[in-house]
Amino acid sequence: xxxxxxxxxxxxxxxxxxxxxxxxxxxxxxxxxxxxxxxxxxxxxxxxxxxxxxxxxxxxxxxxxxxxxxxxxxxxxxxxxxxxxxxxxxxxxxxxxxxxxxxxxxxxxxxxxxxxxxxxxxxxxxxxxxxxxxxxxx
Amino acid sequence: xxxxxxxxxxxxxxxxxxxxxxxxxxxxxxxxxxxxxxxxxxxxxxxxxxxxxxxxxxxxxxxxxxxxxxxxxxxxxxxxxxxxxxxxxxxx
Numbered sequence: 001x002x003x004x005x006x007x008x009x010x011x012x013x014x015x016x017x018x019x020x021x022x023x024x025x026x027x028x029x030x031x032x033x034x035x036x037x038x039x040x041x042x043x044x045x046x047x048x049x050x051x052x053x054x055x056x057x058x059x060x061x062x063x064x065x066x067x068x069x070x071x072x073x074x075x076x077x078x079x080x081x082x083x084x085x086x087x088x089x090x091x092x093x094x095x096x097x098x099x100x101x102x103x104x105x106x107x108x109x110x111x112x113x114x115x116x117x118x119x120x121x122x123x124x125x126x127x128x129x130x131x132x133x134x135x136x137x138x
Numbered sequence: 139x140x141x142x143x144x145x146x147x148x149x150x151x152x153x154x155x156x157x158x159x160x161x162x163x164x165x166x167x168x169x170x171x172x173x174x175x176x177x178x179x180x181x182x183x184x185x186x187x188x189x190x191x192x193x194x195x196x197x198x199x200x201x202x203x204x205x206x207x208x209x210x211x212x213x214x215x216x217x218x219x220x221x222x223x224x225x226x227x228x229x230x
Contacts, residue, residue: 023228032146049226056228061195061202064222068145072156077146085229096227101193103147103182103223126182126191 001036002080002105002121004028004138008042013116015044016084016109022053025083027067028107029076037079037105043067056095057083080105080121087112092122092131100124105134140217142172148221151178160219165196166209168219183221195222 004012008028016024025047030039045067049058059081071078081104085091090108092100100106102124110117121136139159144152152158153176160171169190173180185191196203197220203211213219 025225049228056226058226061197061222061224062200064225065197065200065220068143068220068222071146072143079146081225083227088229093227093229095229099193099224099226101223101225103145104225106227128193 001135001137002039002107003037004039004042004107004136005030006138008039009138011042011044012082012107012109015042016082016111017114017116019047019053019084020111020114021086023047023049023055023057023084023086024109025057025059025081027059027064027078028080028082028105029067029071029074030079032077032079039079041074041076042082043070054086058099078104080107082107082109084109084111090118090120092120092124096122097124097128097131100128100131102126102128106131107136139215140168140213140219142168142219142221145221145223148179148182151182152176163212164207164209165198165203165211165213165219168213169196169209193224195224196220197222 026044090110121134122131124131162168
């Protein structure tokens with residue numbers, strides 16, 4: 001189960017709507033007790049994909065290095081990554097899977113016609129061959 | 139001695155340490171020192187062929203080892219080694 005507090009959730013939705021029709025991305029910080037995760041801070045990141053961003057995103061590793069440092073400074077953990085699917089459902093695509101990391105929760109926000117529609121959280125495996133849906137509360 | 143910072147989700151495999159002191163003169167030796175101390179980390183960082191998993195990037199201080207000498211990158215006392223994943227995706 002992953003719970004996102006209202007303030008970080010608002011940050012995530014605002015970032016996803018502001019970047020529409022492109023995909024957005026960002027990191028989620030908080031606390032984890034086993035599989036029970038709570039997101040208390042969201043950090044929007046720049047989509048570094050150099051082609052069309054309406055159906056792709058990429059996070060620079062150096063940005064994630066900065067995120068890890070910020071989490072340590074705040075006394076929080078890096079819980080997961082969020083990104084948006086413009087005018088598309090919040091599934092975990094083949095591209096998402098093949099470029100994922102099993103260490104984090106991945107929240108996908110569906111943005112339809114510029115407005116938030118729904119979201120799902122996913123847990124990819126280490127082989128990047130499948131992702132399990134994780135209960136999400138926001 | 140160098141220090142490896144352990145990403146949050148991997149701390150469960152490193153007795154909850156957020157950093158681990160490691161021996162070795164290169165990044166490869168430092169990672170071997172890490173996984174010798176905490177064998178459960180091995181499968182999270184390396185594939186069955188013993189190569190770093192495709193999504194794992196290693197930094198020495200602020201430098202990505204892919205642009206240095208990769209596993210053979212020399213490390214010195216006090217260096218900070220970070221493990222950072224590659225993440226991307228898209229709706230197609």
